Structure formats: C-alpha cells, structure tokens
Amino acid sequence: MIEIDRISQRxxxxxxxxxxxxxxxxxxxxxxxxxxxxxxxxxxxxxxxYIVGGFISxxxxxxKMKGKPITGPGPDRGPVFQExxxxxxKSVLGNVMYGPRQQGVKAAAAEAQSRAxxxxxxxxxxxxxxxxxxxxGMKQRVALxxxxxxxxxxxxMDEPFxxxxxxxxxxxxxxxxxxxxxxxxxxxxxxxxxxEAVYLSDQVVVMTRAPGRIKQIVGxxxxxxxxxxxxxxxxxxxxxxxxxxRMIDDGGQDxxxx
Amino acid sequence: xxxxRALLSHLxxxxxxxxxxxxxQVAALILDTDSFPTALDALRAIPAxxxxxxxxxxxxxxxxxxxxxxxxxxxxxxPLGLMMGRNRFIAAFFNPLLMVIYPVPKAAxxxxxxxxxxxxxxxxxLVIFLGVxxxxxxxxxxxxxAVEEKMLxxxxxxxxxxxxxxxxxxxxxxxxxxxxxxxxxLVLALITMITSEMIARQSGAGNILFNALDMGQYDTVYAMxxxxxxxxxxxxxxxxxxxxxxxxxxxxxFELPLSFA
Numbered sequence: 117m118i119e120i121d122r123i124s125q126r127x128x129x130x131x132x133x134x135x136x137x138x139x140x141x142x143x144x145x146x147x148x149x150x151x152x153x154x155x156x157x158x159x160x161x162x163x164x165x166y167i168v169g170g171f172i173s174x175x176x177x178x179x180k181m182k183g184k185p186i187t188g189p190g191p192d193r194g195p196v197f198q199e200x201x202x203x204x205x206k207s208v209l210g211n212v213m214y215g216p217r218q219q220g221v222k223a224a225a226a227e228a229q230s231r232a233x234x235x236x237x238x239x240x241x242x243x244x245x246x247x248x249x250x251x252x253g254m255k256q257r258v259a260l261x262x263x264x265x266x267x268x269x270x271x272x273m274d275e276p277f278x279x280x281x282x283x284x285x286x287x288x289x290x291x292x293x294x295x296x297x298x299x300x301x302x303x304x305x306x307x308x309x310x311x312e313a314v315y316l317s318d319q320v321v322v323m324t325r326a327p328g329r330i331k332q333i334v335g336x337x338x339x340x341x342x343x344x345x346x347x348x349x350x351x352x353x354x355x356x357x358x359x360x361x362r363m364i365d366d367g368g369q370d371x372x373x374x
Numbered sequence: 375x376x377x378x379r380a381l382l383s384h385l386x387x388x389x390x391x392x393x394x395x396x397x398x399q400v401a402a403l404i405l406d407t408d409s410f411p412t413a414l415d416a417l418r419a420i421p422a423x424x425x426x427x428x429x430x431x432x433x434x435x436x437x438x439x440x441x442x443x444x445x446x447x448x449x450x451x452x453p454l455g456l457m458m459g460r461n462r463f464i465a466a467f468f469n470p471l472l473m474v475i476y477p478v479p480k481a482a483x484x485x486x487x488x489x490x491x492x493x494x495x496x497x498x499x500l501v502i503f504l505g506v507x508x509x510x511x512x513x514x515x516x517x518x519x520a521v522e523e524k525m526l527x528x529x530x531x532x533x534x535x536x537x538x539x540x541x542x543x544x545x546x547x548x549x550x551x552x553x554x555x556x557x558x559x560l561v562l563a564l565i566t567m568i569t570s571e572m573i574a575r576q577s578g579a580g581n582i583l584f585n586a587l588d589m590g591q592y593d594t595v596y597a598m599x600x601x602x603x604x605x606x607x608x609x610x611x612x613x614x615x616x617x618x619x620x621x622x623x624x625x626x627x628f629e630l631p632l633s634f635a
Contacts, residue, residue, distance in 0.1 A: 171527045189530035201524035205546045205623045215532040246623045266532055 118145040118168065118270065118302070123177035125163050136327040137163045141177070143321060143330065147269075148300040152313035155323030156364060161306045162274050164328070168304060169195050169272050181270070191219060194268030198275040200255040202247040208234060208258050209243040215266030226265075233261040238291065253284035260292070270302040277312070289315060290344060297341055310364070314338075314356045315347060322363050332363060409592050416596035423597055429582055433601070436567055436578040439495055443502025444563045451510035451559075452552060456544055458511070459518025472511060480504040481569040493574035498567070505566035506559040513555025517548025550624045553617045560613050564606050579605075 125138040137160035145151050153161045166172045168179055170189040179186045181193070194215075202211050212233055216226035234243055237257040247255055256276055263271065277285040293316060296303060307313050313320045320334045336356060338347065347353040395413045402412040423429045458465040480501050491497040521544050529543045545552075571580025579602055586594035618625065 166527075169527070169531065171530070189527065191531060191533050193531065195524075195527060195531055197524045197528070199522065199524050201522055201528045203525065203528075203543070203546070205549070205621075218532045218534060248623065262528075263531075268531070 117147055117182060118304075119180045120144070120164070120168065121178050121180065123164065123167060123174045123179065125160065125167065125172075126175045138167075138174070139327040139329050141328065141330060143333075145302060145304065147302055149319060150296060150303045150305065150317045151319045151321060152305045152307055152317040153321045153323060154307060154310065154313045154360065154364070155328065156325045157308060159323045159325050160328030161323055165195075165272050165274050165304060165306050168270075169193050171195075191215070191266050192268055193270045193272055194263035194266065195272045195274065196256070196259050196263050196276045198278045200247070200252075200259045202255060202258055202262070204247045207244050207246055208239060208250070211247070211258055212261045212265050215262060219266055230261070230265055233265055234258075236295065237261045251284075252280050253288060256280065256288060257291075260295075264295070268301070270304065273303060273305045275306050275308070278307070285312075286344065292316070293342060310357050310360050314353060314360065315342065315344060320356075320360060322360060331366075334360060408590075411593040411596055415593045416600060419593040419597035420601060423582070423594065423601065432577050432582055433579045435495075436571065436580070437605075439499045439578070440502055440563050440567045443499045443567075444506050444560060446499075447503045447506035447559065447563075448510060448556060451507045452514050452545075455511040455514025455552070455555075456518040456540060456548065459515045459521075459548070460540060460544060465515070472508065475504075476508050476512075480566055481573065484570055484573045488574055493576045497574060498570040498578070501570045502563050502566045505562045509558040509562060510552070510555040513558070514548060514552045517551030517555075518544050520551070521547045550621045553621060557610065557613055557617065560609055561606065564602070564609065568602060 120141055120143040123138055123141040124136070127135045127137055129135060141164060153164060155161045163172070167174050168186065170186050170193065173187075186193075203214065206214065209227065209230055212230035213223075213226045216229060217223065221229070231243065234240060237260055239254060239257055239261070242250070242254065247258070250258065256279075260276070277288050280288065289312060303316075305313070305316060314336055317336050320336060322331045322334065323329065324331045334356065338350070338352060338356075395417075398413040402410050402415075454468065458468055483504065484497070484501055487497045487500055491500065525547060526539050526543055529539050534542060567578070568580040568583075571578035572584055575581045575584060579598065583595060583598040583602070586592075586598065
C-alpha cells in the first residue's frame with residue numbers, strides 16, 4: 117500500500133515566478149493494483165511519479181510505503197522511463213544482470229534469471245547486443261526486464277511507451293499486461309493516452325493542468341484478462357474513454373508549452 | 375579478398391608519408407643549402423642516434439618523464455573533472471581557477487618552476503603534468519555533465535550509493551569523452567616534454583635536438599625531428615587502438631580514421 121499524503125511541489129526558477137507543479141495531492145494505491153495517472157502535459161504527473169520513486173523530494177507532504185515514509189530511491193520501487201536510460205556500455209544481458217548483481221546475487225544465478233527475463237520480454241537471441249544496436253521498442257523491453265530483474269514491489273512507469281510508434285506501443289502494452297497478470301505487481305503508470313490508461317488500469321487518476329490536482333479517480337470495471345481487440349468493440353470501454361476525454365477537455369485551452 | 379578501395383584506405387597514411395618525404399627530397403636538392411639536408415640524409419642519420427647508448431638513455435628518460443607526468447595528470451584530473459561535472463559547488467570552486475590557468479602556455483611557467491625545483495626530472499614532469507591536466511579535466515567535466523539523470527536514477531533504484539554511481543555509472547558513461555581528452559592530453563604531453571627539455575637543457579630528446587643545432591649537425595637535427603614525430607604518431611596510434619577497444623559500445627558505425635591506428 118502506497119499512501120500519498122498532501123504532496124505539493126514547487127519549482128524555484130530564477131527570473132520567472134516559482135512554478136507550482138503539484139498542489140495537495142492525496143492518493144492511496146492498493147497492493148497489486150494497476151493505477152494510471154492521466155493528465156495534460158505539464159500537469160506534474162511525472163513529478164508525482166518521481167516523488168514516489170524518491171528521486172526528488174516534495175516541497176510539502178509525505179509519501180508512505182507499507183507505513184514507512186519514503187526518503188529516497190530503493191529497489192522496492194523500480195522505474196521504467198520514456199528515455200529507456202539503459203547503460204550503453206553494457207550488453208542487454210549486462211543491463212538486466214546489473215540490479216541482481218548489485219543486490220548481491222551470485223553471477224551464475226543472476227545470469228540464469230536474467231536470461232529467463234530476456235526471453236520473457238521477447239528478446240531471446242539479443243543477449244549480447246548493445247543498446248545502440250536495438251530499436252526503441254527493444255530498448256524499452258530491455259529496460260522493463262532490467263527493472264523486473266531486481267524484483268521491485270512497485271513498478272513506476274513514466275510514459276514508457278510514449279516514444280514508440282503506434283504498432284510497437286500496442287505490442288508492448290499487450291506484453292506488459294501479460295507479464296502483470298502473471299505476478300500482479302503494483303504498477304503506477306503515467307501516460308497522456310486515455311485509451312492506454314483505460315486498457316491497462318484498474319483505476320485511472322485524472323489530473324488537472326498545472327498546478328496539478330486530482331480531478332477525479334475513475335475505477336475501470338472491465339473483466340480481465342483483457343483482450344485489446346475485444347475491448348475496442350466493447351461499449352463499456354468506449355464509454356470510459358469518452359467520459360475521461362470529456363473530463364480532460366473540461367479545462368478549456370491547451371496546456372502551455374513546458 | 376581485400377578490395378582495392380580498402381587496401382588504398384589502409385595504405386593512405388603511408389602514401390602521405392612517402393609523398394612528404396619525396397617533396398622534402400626534391401626541395402632540398404633544389405635549394406642545396408647546409409641547413410636543409412635531404413630526406414635521405416636525415417633518414418640515414420637515424421640509426422646512428424638510435425644506436426648511440428647516450429642518446430637512447432636520453433630518449434628513454436624523456437619518455438619516462440612523459441609517462442609519469444601523463445599518468446599522474448590522469449589520476450588527478452579524471453576524478454576532479456567528474457566531480458565537477460556532477461556537483462555544482464565543486465564546479466563553482468575550481469572553475470575560476472581553471473579558467474585562469476587554461477590559456478596560459480604551461481612552458482611559460484618553466485622559468486619559475488626551474489627557479490623553485492631546479493632543472494631536473496621534477497620540474498619537467500610538473501610541466502608535463504600541468505599541460506596534460508587541463509584538457510583531461512575539461513573533457514571529464516563535459517562528459518560527466520552530459521550523463522543522463524534518468525540513468526543515475528535507475529542506478530539509485532538498484533541501490534547504488536552516490537560514490538558508487540560516480541564510479542560505476544558516471545565514469546563509464548563519460549568514458550568516450552574522457553578518452554577524447556586523454557588523446558589531446560597525450561599529444562600535449564609530448565609537446566610539453568620537448569619544450570621543457572629545450573628550456574631546461576640537461577637531458578632528453580629535446581636536448582639532443584638543440585645540441586645538434588648548436589653544433590651545426592643539421593642531419594641529426596632533422597633526424598631527431600623525424601624520431602620525435604614518429605614517437606608522437608606511434609603513441610597516438612597505440613592510444614587510439616586502446617580507446618576504440620574501450621568504447622566500442624559508443625562508436626558510430628561509419629567513421630573516418632583520424633590516426634594511424
């Protein structure tokens with residue numbers, strides 16, 4: 117259980133006025149839930165994810181995990197970034213093994229686990245490739261495997277499929293759902309795609325534009341396992357998408373460029 | 375089978391050398407003055423220098439000073455540059471100092487250094503050290519500054535502490551840039567080595583060169599220039615080989631060779 121308790125984030129910038137990115141966000145995330153944070157660009161949704169990750173500390177408020185306040189990054193919360201952030205000097209296998217080795221897993225065991233994960237994300241045969249030799253979709257698969265390798269209780273996904281083409285994105289969404297349905301980790305998933313959020317999530321947290329506040333939390337009551345082709349024809353799915361899109365449009369003008 | 379094109383691109387540096395020597399030979403024959411020996415005369419003087427025990431000791435002493443100065447400079451400059459790249463306060467502290475030192479020709483400091491430390495190994499090694507340090511610090515700084523924040527966050531989530539992140543993420547991520555600085559540093563080490571020996575003439579390759587000049591042995595002068603030039607090319611090629619092996623993961627697919635490696 118993750119408890120986000122009245123988080124505010126203010127960014128100081130010289131010359132301009134301070135920017136209030138998040139204002140009084142409170143949210144509780146159950147263990148094993150797939151929760152998406154959805155909002156217009158610049159609404160602070162990624163900032164919220166970084167705060168839960170412990171990568172930045174909030175100006176005000178507190179985040180607790182299993183009752184303990186979060187003070188910094190830790191292997192119980194594994195990030196997957198839009199930019200992949202792979203270690204370019206390591207091979208695919210080297211990247212995936214990095215976390216387990218850091219946790220003190222013996223080399224042979226870490227390698228066996230990592231090879232299995234690489235196969236699970238569909239990259240068998242690419243173990244000794246370097247990141248520069250992979251496509252965007254393959255890089256994100258490696259990044260996912262690298263994070264899963266150290267068994268975080270929570271996956272923090274920051275627009276992970278935002279930089280991919282539509283076809284690759286769909287395939288990765290399906291694969292992510294399959295993997296998630298196997299071990300049901302808690303997932304906090306930041307996106308600006310309404311369809312993606314509805315397709316994947318148990319709950320969709322809709323945010324307002326800056327300063328980011330929670331506008332509404334929508335529970336997605338669709339049966340699992342979900343099949344994309346079936347859902348697209350399902351009127352309940354369509355209703356959720358339209359309902360949430362209206363909520364976002366409600367704000368009026370487009371968000372200012374960052 | 376090796377294609378003609380590939381063969382030609384491998385031989386190109388050699389052909390350039392032969393071309394230079396040919397122009398030199400023709401020019402020397404036309405000008406016909408004592409102070410400009412022909413290329414063949416200069417080449418013929420090389421075995422005599424390399425066969426002379428005294429000269430060899432001198433050249434090896436030069437190389438030793440260069441290696442020590444270069445090595446010490448890397449040992450200090452890389453960590454300093456990396457820390458400056460990742461820490462605003464360290465950067466703010468050292469940056470003004472480096473900005474002042476950077477454009478000063480290090481050989482110009484030689485008289486002061488000689489006054490304090492004499493004309494021996496220590497003074498010359500120090501000048502080499504100073505010459506190498508700045509480009510290495512600068513490139514390490516740039517390399518460390520450019521490391522993607524998210525990469526460091528990924529490491530932090532795996533449980534790497536701040537010092538571990540500097541050693542195991544910032545250092546390898548910045549390595550291509552650091553090695554670019556080291557390559558510049560290596561050439562500067564050779565330059566400052568020879569310059570320091572020209573000023574503090576006690577031993578070394580630069581000393582042989584200038585003694586020969588004083589005594590009017592022009593073929594020896596030109597032979598020493600060829601030897602020193604060959605040392606530079608050889609060291610640069612060896613370093614470029616090492617560099618490529620270390621950062622193969624970052625190399626673009628196509629590149630124009632810029633060394634003999």
